[in-house]
Amino acid sequence: MNKTNLLLGVFCLMLIVWSGQNFAQTTKDNAQLNTIISKVNQYCGACHKVPPPDVMPKAFWPRAVDAMAGIAQQRFGTKFIPDDAIKDIKAYYYGSAPEKLPVLPVFPPNPHQQEIAVNSIANKSSTPLVVNINQVDLGLNGAHFLIADAQNDQVSLLRQQDQQWQEQILTSIKVPSHTEVVDYDQDGDNDIIIAALGLIPPSSALAGKIVLLRQNESGQFAPELLLDDVGRITDARPVDLDNDGDLDLAVAVFGGGNIGEVSWLENIGNGKHVKHDIISASGALNVSIVDLNNDGNMDIVSLFAQEYEMVLGLVNKGQGKFEQVALAEAPHPMFGFTGMKVVDLDGDNDSDLLFTNGDANDLHMDAKPYHGVQWLENKGKLEFHYHEIGRFYGAASAVAGDLDNDGDLDVVAGSWNNFWQDPKRQSLIWYENDGKQQFTRHNISNQPQSIVSFELTDVSGDGKLDIVAGVFRMDLLIAQMMGTPKDQQDQTLKTRIVLIDNQQLLFKITTRTSIR
Numbered sequence: 001m002n003k004t005n006l007l008l009g010v011f012c013l014m015l016i017v018w019s020g021q022n023f024a025q026t027t028k029d030n031a032q033l034n035t036i037i038s039k040v041n042q043y044c045g046a047c048h049k050v051p052p053p054d055v056m057p058k059a060f061w062p063r064a065v066d067a068m069a070g071i072a073q074q075r076f077g078t079k080f081i082p083d084d085a086i087k088d089i090k091a092y093y094y095g096s097a098p099e100k101l102p103v104l105p106v107f108p109p110n111p112h113q114q115e116i117a118v119n120s121i122a123n124k125s126s127t128p129l130v131v132n133i134n135q136v137d138l139g140l141n142g143a144h145f146l147i148a149d150a151q152n153d154q155v156s157l158l159r160q161q162d163q164q165w166q167e168q169i170l171t172s173i174k175v176p177s178h179t180e181v182v183d184y185d186q187d188g189d190n191d192i193i194i195a196a197l198g199l200i201p202p203s204s205a206l207a208g209k210i211v212l213l214r215q216n217e218s219g220q221f222a223p224e225l226l227l228d229d230v231g232r233i234t235d236a237r238p239v240d241l242d243n244d245g246d247l248d249l250a251v252a253v254f255g256g257g258n259i260g261e262v263s264w265l266e267n268i269g270n271g272k273h274v275k276h277d278i279i280s281a282s283g284a285l286n287v288s289i290v291d292l293n294n295d296g297n298m299d300i301v302s303l304f305a306q307e308y309e310m311v312l313g314l315v316n317k318g319q320g321k322f323e324q325v326a327l328a329e330a331p332h333p334m335f336g337f338t339g340m341k342v343v344d345l346d347g348d349n350d351s352d353l354l355f356t357n358g359d360a361n362d363l364h365m366d367a368k369p370y371h372g373v374q375w376l377e378n379k380g381k382l383e384f385h386y387h388e389i390g391r392f393y394g395a396a397s398a399v400a401g402d403l404d405n406d407g408d409l410d411v412v413a414g415s416w417n418n419f420w421q422d423p424k425r426q427s428l429i430w431y432e433n434d435g436k437q438q439f440t441r442h443n444i445s446n447q448p449q450s451i452v453s454f455e456l457t458d459v460s461g462d463g464k465l466d467i468v469a470g471v472f473r474m475d476l477l478i479a480q481m482m483g484t485p486k487d488q489q490d491q492t493l494k495t496r497i498v499l500i501d502n503q504q505l506l507f508k509i510t511t512r513t514s515i516r
Helices: 003-044 058-076 083-096 474-481
Strands: 118-120 130-135 144-149 154-161 164-172 176-182 191-196 208-215 221-230 233-239 248-256 259-269 272-280 288-290 299-304 310-318 321-329 337-343 352-357 372-380 383-391 395-401 410-415 428-433 439-445 451-457 466-471 497-500
Touching: 003 083, 058 083, 130 176, 130 451, 130 466, 144 176, 154 176, 164 208, 164 221, 191 221, 191 248, 208 233, 208 248, 221 248, 221 259, 221 272, 233 288, 259 299, 272 310, 272 321, 288 337, 299 321, 299 337, 321 383, 352 395, 372 395, 383 439, 395 451, 410 439, 410 451
Parallel strands: 176 233, 337 395
Antiparallel strands: 118 497, 130 144, 144 154, 154 164, 176 191, 191 208, 191 233, 208 221, 233 248, 248 259, 259 272, 288 299, 299 310, 310 321, 337 352, 352 372, 372 383, 395 410, 410 428, 428 439, 451 466, 466 497
């Protein structure tokens, strides 16, 4: 064997040895990775869907894992995730997550759009926290809206009379969240049902309340407590769930921690109710009433946030029994569901579901690129087909209405978590429907920032839907909750309620750019 062949043989032998060692190391690394992934599935999957690493930047994952371990310990009453597993789970998410999340492109303004006037039409506040605005009929003249105000802990009536707006406080209640108007006692006049959180941050505190403002013959309202000693209540809807001819109440208790539920209050007459639990789980955002299966019994659809992140149908089987049917589930537990409406979006005479995700008020508080607006198309037999309308930072709510008077339903969406330092980010946008449920986005306004609740209604009387919107300044609320000294907080009075006249929204469009 010559020298060249000898060197070649030695090199080949070294290559074989190195390859074997590398293969062994790779096999070992893969085995370790599989072991860690099995721990992620075992411990993270015990409470919710296992989140992929790319839903949050890597710098935030270690704190998030610690927070989840603490919640699991509280839930199970003992240390659920061992220290070595916590270490491995942190390493997995930190090593796999991106440095930063992708950024949604800025939607360019249409050059033909007029400057839109945003008019303040109510009292101002240093920290606007309008949770809900609801157009109602109380038998009064002119447009009027119920305002659920968490800053002032009150429900007020906003009325337009002789082109002037007046706001009247109806009652004081801690952090009201939703109002409904109905003749609850069936005496010929409309009453008001108020759901109240009691406090803003998710908590296991039994702070929720339902209050009935019963209207008397003189048109005044007297408060009557219907329910308390429960978790934070997000919604209460009047409906005859037992088909006995009177109105019961469906109730969503968001709560927090281990507290939360969907329940109903059976109306047994003489102002008395019996509470029945349907499901115990935190995170219920609403109780929308719809006959899902066309059997004549009214059912409940509830949008759940927290770790569940799902659209849940509660099918009324009669005699106070409900069957749980998952209509849709988010891809991961940080999706951040925020609101839902029942609407026939495609005009085929059934009930579709329009909903938003845009909550980022937990582990990583930046707006997310997977926030947006979507809908579930009702295909019948409790089957719903998912459609995305558009990605939109911090989407808090969406409302359908024929904004351009072309015979189909468009969608307006508001944002509460956004990159407000960028003036090109919008607090209100609208998606124009082409009649086939293909949507083109248009900007409305970036001021005031942080819109949570709004109504589409013809206030000006010109046959076009205007926008009446409430402002919820999450940034100011977070500053307060983080302990920013009061002398460092901005105490200037800011807009709470705005009116946007649709006359300025209906512009000629020659160039369209759609963000999907």
